[in-house]
C-alpha cells in the first residue's frame with residue numbers, strides 16, 4: 001500500500017514539474033484570503049483572481065474544486081497539502097502551479113496523508 005502512495009506521489013510531482021518548467025514564482029497561498037474572489041466553501045474564500053494561465057491549466061487538468069465531492073478526501077488531509085500561514089485561510093499544494101488551495105478542496109491527485 002505505502003509503495004503505491006509513494007509511487008503515485010512521485011509520479012505526480014514529476015508530472016507537475018514537467019508541466020511547470022520555468023513557471024512563475026511559487027504562488028502557493030498568494031492571494032488567499034477569507035473574503036473576496038474565487039470559490040467559497042466552509043466560510044473560507046480563495047481569491048483566484050490572480051491565477052496565471054499555467055495555474056488555471058493545472059487546476060483544470062487535475063479537476064481541482066474548492067469543495068470536495070468526497071468528504072473523506074480533502075486537501076487538508078492530502079499528503080501534498082501545505083498549511084496556510086494563519087487559520088481561516090486557503091493553503092497551498094506541493095504540486096506547482098495550483099495557486100491557492102482550499103482546505104475543503106480536492107483534485108484527482110489527492111493522496112492520503114500519512
Ligand code: SF4
Pocket residue numbers: 064074075076078079080081082092093094095098101105106107108109110111
Ligand atoms: S487534493 Fe488538494 S492538496 Fe492534494 S494534490 Fe490535489 S490540490 Fe493538492
